[in-house]
Amino acid sequence: MPRVTIYSVAQACGVSSSTVSRAFTRPDLVKDSVRQRILAAAAELGYRPNKSARAIATGRTAMVGLVVPDITNPFMPPLVRAVQRAAGDHDWSVLLVDAEEQSAAEAELISRLHGQVDGLILASPRARSIDLQNAAEDLPCVLMNRVIRGLPSVVCDNGAALAAIGDQLVRDGHRRVALLGGPASSWAAQQRARTVRAWAARAEVVLDELKPYDASFDGGREAGAALLATGTTAAFAFDDVMACGVLAELASRGVAVPGDYSVVGCDDVLLARMVTPSLTTVTAPFGELGRAAVELLRESVAEPEGRPSRVTLPGVPVTRASTGPVAARTP
Template sequence: MAAHTHPSGRRSTIYSVAQACGVSSSTVSRAFTRPDLVRDDVRERILSTAAAMGYRPNRSARATATGRTAMLGLVVPDITNPFMPPLVRAVQRAAADIGCSVTLMDAEESAGAETQLIGQLHGQVDGLILASPRASSRALAEAIDELPCVLVNRVVKELPSVVCDNSGALAHLGDRLAGHGHRTFALLSGPSASWAAKQRARAIRAWANRKEDAGVSLVELGPFDASYDGGRRAGAALLDTAATAAFAFDDVMACGVLAELDARDVQVPMQRSVVGCDDVLLARMVTPSLTTVAAPMAALGDTAITLLHHRIANPGIAAETVTLSGTPVVRDSTAPPAPPAP
């Protein structure tokens, strides 16, 4: 463990922290390296005393003593996607709560780059979080090997994961639109390699099937890129259908749809209603503001870190999938359809 200088001029060491707390130096060490082995009140006293004395453990020494780096990896498919920064922040905050730092890597929407980045992180991190990975299940399993790993918004057999189930929220918004009088809906599908796109499409299809007796029909378009330009193409395709309401794969695509409709002098929500998904910041800033489904970002980060922490401490534990629920958010991009022209 490293020594640090206390504001008084004395050098703070593991031994001076132990003396101040009235515990052994090994207990101080465990409070940083194996906090689960130290009683809560004792651990809190040690950590607060260490902070007041300006003492911090030396990460290299800790890694040598414990075989752990206190570093976690986070691989995202595209850091420019507005969904990712709030998730990164949530993961970093949850990691800090257990004394870990996070190394962030961007796969730039490449499944090949994704598996390469995973390989680079072996030996550098104690565990790994993969957010919405694009690689095949087999390629992921081979790249991960024995590195403790948790997936976010993707399910792969024998790997722990945390996912956001938007089916209830999407059905709620569909019911609301059907109640307003919409009968023909469009599903603007996301990327074919996206697990989340498949889940959202399945949820919307299931809702539409349940509503067939009420005269609801569904037109499926795409797949489209989860991007602004993909949304522009989806918006153009939407206008070739009779649909008066559309479910876009995510908010970025939905914003592209809004832009394309505006460029063609189609008014939203008077002539078309548009629904997004994820509730990124852009959804609140665009005009009209976007009806969407809010993802529980803080809970996704907290749960991913909790699962990974358990996996690192207990490599043999059975994998589990934790499912969280999205929340419908109604804004200005949805309304009753305009009455037919006389």
């Protein structure tokens, strides 16, 4: 079977080959009805645009870089999928780069992507702000779950949701609560800590802050062991993975959840629904986060000198089996 070319599509539509080319590379220059006819003919004939040739002609790669701090963190796969789906709607491919929890390596990884992608989405980066700004210089860049002045960003605001869960803890009789801090370099950990502190002050709850822990199962187990010396009856963990480690450690010490202790996570990854007891947590709108990040990146690519935008999406509280009324404790 002869190879389908741009000339085949042009002949089928009764237009010039240059019009077909513009339909794929500069759709804004082609009348919508004509472009739809070209796309339909291309699909019927099985024509696939040569992205390498298009990159040479337009200076665009049709590729977006997505840098994540740790692909093994359960928060990342649904976020990657959301970005990939949104990018695909605009004929962008996604180049995924994993920093492997090495914040110092993020800037170097970003620098290597220059010339390979049209723009970058940085998901929860841990590197210093100045290093990220320098590494992304002259390359359109959008942050997710991080705010840096001068760069567009998409963030999930968990404040109201965490406060709502805290208020339910108070109604359940909890008056002394622990905050298990996340990684010191994590912007999200800092924001969540501020939120829980503000809630505790308003609710007149005693808050015990424990040292920053790794956002990992092992970090949660370490935190779970430390909880038992605090006299608290409930804890906010930085995220669901840490919360699962807390559950495991408490179970290993014969502490019943929620009978003896209540545990709260954050992000609502799949693990939060699979663990026993299922986690009370905050649901992050992964699909909306991905779509918003891609849209902001498209704006940045089209207008590199445009004013940076910020999109804030609310988290949603979800009450499950890991929280309940405070247990009566014998002296």
